[in-house]
Amino acid sequence: MTTVAVLGAGKIGQTVLAGLCRAGWSPDDLIATVRRREHGEAIHAELGVRVLDTAAAAQAADIIAVAVKPQDAATLLESLSPHVKDGQLVVSLCAGLPTAFFEKRLPDSIPVVRAMTNTPALVAEAITVLSAGSHAGQRDLDVAEELFRPLGKTLRLAEHHQDAVTALSGSGPAYFYYLVESMTDAAILLGLPRADAHELIVQTIVGAAAMRRDTGDHPVSLRETVTSPAGTTINAVRELERHRVRSAIADAVEAARDRGRQIAEDADLAVENRRRRGGPDHEPAVDGQRHAGDPLGLRCRQKRHGGGHVLGLTDPTGRIQVLQPLQLRGLLGTVVRPHPSADGAGRDHVEPHPPGLRVAGAPGAPPILDGQVGAGADQPRLGGRIRDLTHGAHPVDRRDRHHRPAIRRGQQPLQTRTDTTHRAHQGRINDALPLVVVQIGERQSAGDTDVVDQHVQPPERVDGRRHRGLDRGTVPDVTRHRQTVQLPGGALGGLGVDIGDHDPRALSGQPFRARVTDAVGGAGEERDLAVKPSHGDSLSVVESR
Numbered sequence: 155m156t157t158v159a160v161l162g163a164g165k166i167g168q169t170v171l172a173g174l175c176r177a178g179w180s181p182d183d184l185i186a187t188v189r190r191r192e193h194g195e196a197i198h199a200e201l202g203v204r205v206l207d208t209a210a211a212a213q214a215a216d217i218i219a220v221a222v223k224p225q226d227a228a229t230l231l232e233s234l235s236p237h238v239k240d241g242q243l244v245v246s247l248c249a250g251l252p253t254a255f256f257e258k259r260l261p262d263s264i265p266v267v268r269a270m271t272n273t274p275a276l277v278a279e280a281i282t283v284l285s286a287g288s289h290a291g292q293r294d295l296d297v298a299e300e301l302f303r304p305l306g307k308t309l310r311l312a313e314h315h316q317d318a319v320t321a322l323s324g325s326g327p328a329y330f331y332y333l334v335e336s337m338t339d340a341a342i343l344l345g346l347p348r349a350d351a352h353e354l355i356v357q358t359i360v361g362a363a364a365m366r367r368d369t370g371d372h373p374v375s376l377r378e379t380v381t382s383p384a385g386t387t388i389n390a391v392r393e394l395e396r397h398r399v400r401s402a403i404a405d406a407v408e409a410a411r412d413r414g415r416q417i418a419e420d421a422d423l424a425v426e427n428r429r430r431r432g433g434p435d436h437e438p439a440v441d442g443q444r445h446a447g448d449p450l451g452l453r454c455r456q457k458r459h460g461g462g463h464v465l466g467l468t469d470p471t472g473r474i475q476v477l478q479p480l481q482l483r484g485l486l487g488t489v490v491r492p493h494p495s496a497d498g499a500g501r502d503h504v505e506p507h508p509p510g511l512r513v514a515g516a517p518g519a520p521p522i523l524d525g526q527v528g529a530g531a532d533q534p535r536l537g538g539r540i541r542d543l544t545h546g547a548h549p550v551d552r553r554d555r556h557h558r559p560a561i562r563r564g565q566q567p568l569q570t571r572t573d574t575t576h577r578a579h580q581g582r583i584n585d586a587l588p589l590v591v592v593q594i595g596e597r598q599s600a601g602d603t604d605v606v607d608q609h610v611q612p613p614e615r616v617d618g619r620r621h622r623g624l625d626r627g628t629v630p631d632v633t634r635h636r637q638t639v640q641l642p643g644g645a646l647g648g649l650g651v652d653i654g655d656h657d658p659r660a661l662s663g664q665p666f667r668a669r670v671t672d673a674v675g676g677a678g679e680e681r682d683l684a685v686k687p688s689h690g691d692s693l694s695v696v697e698s699r
């Protein structure tokens with residue numbers, strides 16, 4: 155019999171173990187590892203599986219499933235690697251981390267399969283998507299499939315789909331629970347007893363899912379069957395459209411997908427930071443606030459456009475390293491990007507274009523940083539000297555639009571347009587003017603169909619009161635941007651990177667985009683999702699001298 159060790163038996167690891175036990179696996183063939191002793195005792199008491207340390211678990215197992223948080227994976231692999239031997243299979247359940255991350259840290263030729271499962275594994279209703287790493291073959295996928303099949307369905311997909319899969323089915327159960335919660339609240343509002351409401355909702359969701367699965371009918375057709383002319387359902391649907399629920403779902407799933415990508419970048423960066431520090435193998439806790447007396451505090455702000463521009467010396471993950479005692483309160487950044495035309499011809503194609511970056515001081519003053527980078531490079535680098543950072547506020551916002559000549563893609567002309575957004579922020583510096591090298595990366599993101607003309611939202615004037623208000627408001631993306639940075643001499647500094655949405659409508663809960671949802675094209679597997687690829691920018695200060 156195959157022996158499986160789940161390294162990091164937390165929520166999903168324990169769910170997998172419990173699901174296997176329920177499916178008839180003997181607890182003798184299952185091993186768990188955890189960090190905390192009492193957690194291990196609880197798992198043993200509940201499931202009867204062995205709880206061992208990493209080395210013993212690795213030695214005893216045929217399949218080693220890694221289910222720690224992505225940020226703990228490098229540390230775990232360090233202690234795991236010496237004990238992995240030929241003939242074993244490593245299965246990663248970690249969101250975001252590519253198989254290459256594991257391969258790099260394991261002995262050569264150890265096969266790695268990336269698996270994204272979900273919590274319904276507990277009741278044999280999971281969907282697990284499997285992707286082979288570069289040393290894994292069909293046989294390894296077969297072995298992994300055997301492990302997950304008792305937990306529900308399995309599917310094999312190329313690894314580049316895994317972040318999307320994670321956003322859809324890995325995180326997916328949470329979306330449906332959110333819907334159940336919301337419908338329960340609605341039922342309470344209508345005066346139904348909670349227990350009855352719960353039964354109605356759960357059975358409706360199960361019934362609807364079974365209809366979709368068993369009839370194979372398109373969701374639009376299934377919905378139309380429920381939607382009587384001048385009836386009740388159409389009134390509800392109209393409200394859902396009015397509140398742009400379809401668009402909110404697209405944004406939510408996209409945000410989850412993006413987070414998966416960031417996790418991989420963050421994991422690599424964390425390892426690199428540890429290596430450079432030569433310090434302990436875990437990140438020290440940071441309170442997220444600027445430490446008293448810390449010479450470094452950095453607040454950059456990012457405006458999220460629909461596939462538009464990111465401003466400020468930060469990237470969407472907040473990965474920032476400034477090796478000078480530098481204090482900024484944001485900068486004026488101008489990022490120039492080509493966008494494919496709205497005619498659909500450039501759907502998945504963006505011509506390489508030399509991006510430019512300009513970090514300006516006060517209006518009319520010489521630029522702080524100015525440069526162009528060469529075309530075609532993956533991670534073009536741009537260097538420039540910060541020449542001037544004037545004190546005080548420079549509230550200037552404007553947007554320019556330039557139509558660029560058509561670019562040929564095969565025989566097909568591609569009209570590209572470049573949006574240039576200017577956003578003024580306060581700049582303040584309390585030490586020598588550093589040379590900052592900025593790295594510009596690109597990432598694909600999705601914007602609403604036909605919203606090219608809205609990519610650049612009318613910018614808001616930078617005004618301290620509003621920003622303080624936004625900081626307190628329910629703006630997403632704020633809390634995850636808390637990091638440590640390395641200061642010269644190996645010291646660690648607290649860095650509070652506060653990324654918020656500058657759009658004043660966020661405060662009043664108004665939707666970000668002005669366009670109504672396209673109700674005609676219902677999303678479904680036979681149709682294209684009502685989004686199109688466009689460019690996002692990724693901007694990070696990576697070095698300074």
Ligand SMILES: NC(=O)C1=CN([C@@H]2O[C@H](COP(=O)(O)OP(=O)(O)OC[C@H]3O[C@@H](n4cnc5c(N)ncnc54)[C@H](OP(=O)(O)O)[C@@H]3O)[C@@H](O)[C@H]2O)C=CC1
Pocket residue numbers: 161162163164165166167187188189190193208221222223224226229230247248249250270271272273324
């Ligand atoms: N939750 C979900 O629905 C899904 C999660 N995933 C992925 O699974 C992974 C775990 O997520 P989740 O279960 O939610 O997180 P949890 O925090 O619940 O589980 C992680 C577990 O790893 C343990 N751990 C950390 N480091 C070590 C180590 N060095 N040795 C042994 N055990 C260790 C922790 O132990 P302790 O508690 O003792 O600190 C904890 O129990 C993530 O990578 C996530 O992306 C994938 C699909 C779905």
Ligand SMILES: O=C(O)[C@@H]1CCC=N1
Pocket residue numbers: 249320324325
């Ligand atoms: O939220 C997460 O990161 C994990 C991955 C998929 C589901 N839960």
